[in-house]
Amino acid sequence: xxxxxxxxxxxxxxxxxxxxxxxxxxxxxxxxxxxxxxxxxxxxxxxxxxxxxxxxxxxxxxxxxxxxxxxxxxxxxxxxxxxxxxxxxxxxxxxxxxxxxxxxxxxxxxxxxxxxxxxxxxxxxxxxxxxxxxxxxxxxxxxxxxxxxxxxxxxxxxxxxxxxxxxxxxxxxxxxxxxxxxxxxxxxxxxxxxxxxxxxxxxxxxxxxxxxxxxxxxxxxxxxxxxxxxxxxxxxxxxxxxxxxxxxxxxxxxxxxxxxxxxxxxxxxxxxxxxxxxxxxxxxxxxxxxxxxxxxxxxxxxxxxxxxxxxxxxxxxxxxxxxxxxxxxxxxxxxxxxxxxx
Numbered sequence: 165x166x167x168x169x170x171x172x173x174x175x176x177x178x179x180x181x182x183x184x185x186x187x188x189x190x191x192x193x194x195x196x197x198x199x200x201x202x203x204x205x206x207x208x209x210x211x212x213x214x215x216x217x218x219x220x221x222x223x224x225x226x227x228x229x230x231x232x233x234x235x236x237x238x239x240x241x242x243x244x245x246x247x248x249x250x251x252x253x254x255x256x257x258x259x260x261x262x263x264x265x266x267x268x269x270x271x272x273x274x275x276x277x278x279x280x281x282x283x284x285x286x287x288x289x290x291x292x293x294x295x296x297x298x299x300x301x302x303x304x305x306x307x308x309x310x311x312x313x314x315x316x317x318x319x320x321x322x323x324x325x326x327x328x329x330x331x332x333x334x335x336x337x338x339x340x341x342x343x344x345x346x347x348x349x350x351x352x353x354x355x356x357x358x359x360x361x362x363x364x365x366x367x368x369x370x371x372x373x374x375x376x377x378x379x380x381x382x383x384x385x386x387x388x389x390x391x392x393x394x395x396x397x398x399x400x401x402x403x404x405x406x407x408x409x410x411x412x413x414x415x416x417x418x419x420x421x422x423x424x425x426x427x428x429x430x431x432x433x434x435x436x437x438x439x440x441x442x443x444x445x446x447x448x449x450x451x452x453x454x455x456x457x458x459x460x461x462x463x464x465x466x467x468x469x470x471x472x473x474x475x476x477x478x479x480x481x482x483x484x485x486x487x488x489x490x491x492x493x494x495x496x497x498x499x500x501x502x503x504x505x506x
Contacts (some may be wrong), residue, residue: 200247202227203423203430208244208438210251215434217326218269218375219421220277224300226424228252230277234418234434235265239296239311241279243304246430246440253304257311260296268328268375272335275300279311280328282339288322292361295328295337315361318350325350326418327376327387336401339364340373340387347373351401368403375419379445380426388420388431395445412441 208216208231215234222228227246239257244250257279265283272278281294298311316339325347327340337356341347349368356362371394376387378398385398386409393411397404411417412431419432423442432440 202246203425203428203442204246205442206244206246206249206440208432208440209249210242210244211436213242213244213251213438214436215418216432216438217267217418217434218280218328219419219430219432219440220269220271220377221421221424221430222300223271223275223424224302225304228304229421229430229440230269230271230300231419231432232266232269232279234267235263235283237263237266239263241269241277243301253301254306255298255301256306256308257296257298258308259310260294260313263296264290264294267326268339270328270330270337270377271300272330272337273332274335278328278330278337280325280339282316282325282328284322284324287324287343290322292317292322293325295356295362297356312358314356314358316352317361317363319363319365320348323347327373329376329378329385331382332378332380333382334401337364338376338385340370340376342373344372346371349403367401370403374417377421377429379422380424386420386422386429388417390417393420393429393431409445410443412443414439414441 213231213233215237216231217234218232220230222230222243225243228243229246230241230243232241239260241255241257242251243253245252263281265285266279266281267283268280270278276297277300279296281296284290284293292315295314295316296311297314298309301307301309323341324343325339325341329338331338336354337352339350339352341350347370348366349370350364351367352364353362370387372389373387374389376385378385383398385396385403387394387396388411391413393409394406395409396406409429414431414433416434417431418434421430422428423430426445428445429443430440431443432438
């Protein structure tokens with residue numbers, strides 16, 4: 165689902181000279197790691213990937229991340245190497261029909277990749293959505309695989325969702341719905357089955373969510389929105405205490421996953437040449453040049469609580485995005501005025 169800014173905001177940003185915009189935003193833009201280390205900030209180089217809407221760290225191939233485009237792209241999943249930002253495998257799913265609005269991806273304890281065709285931009289116009297599942301390929305090369313398709317419905321009616329999470333210990337699938345007034349965490353059945361709809365039941369309340377992921381040990385669940393992120397304690401299938409995370413400001417904040425070792429979070433964005441930013445978790449293994457723990461590399465001070473643009477219930481606000489837009493606009497008007505006075 166793509167948010168559209170107001171007309172004045174679009175005009176203000178469009179009118180800014182490119183040099184001024186790059187000057188203000190350049191510090192927040194990561195680059196591909198030059199030393200070849202995996203799991204660092206990187207840019208997705210594949211020109212086919214323009215709407216990366218989900219991320220999942222490979223269990224078989226260190227430093228590789230699985231992603232997919234949003235809607236209208238087809239049954240494709242891409243493996244991107246974080247060392248270079250290049251696609252190292254393209255998987256085509258067969259036997260799943262025509263994907264409608266793919267929004268999330270996760271890997272289960274059995275090594276299978278789960279792809280969530282769970283978006284519904286009209287907030288409840290579709291009676292059911294789908295999950296696709298196939299084993300993670302042992303070799304990184306272009307391939308066509310037969311995927312299993314599961315029908316999904318919600319016990320309390322159809323809704324829009326963008327976050328699909330498979331618990332790394334139990335294999336149970338969870339979906340977080342997306343709503344500006346707050347969504348729900350939905351729990352699937354113990355095992356997904358074919359031939360009949362799999363009913364997901366609401367087990368918790370969550371803020372606006374664009375993606376989510378479990379930590380490798382299953383004890384934490386991170387949920388992100390456009391301008392903020394929170395990590396929840398997770399036990400016995402239920403949400404516990406939560407805390408804010410210093411999510412980076414991105415032009416279309418759509419995805420998040422843990423690194424395979426759980427030492428950091430990787431935040432992704434939609435758009436051509438989109439960036440993936442590493443943020444250390446508390447007690448994580450900090451990489452050289454990656455900033456302080458809990459802070460995205462190349463950023464300013466970490467966000468926390470109200471300071472990261474969210475109120476007490478975790479709902480995102482304009483936060484840093486508004487500051488950047490206002491600052492860029494002010495610079496443009498100042499330059500115009502100076503020219504006029506000259």
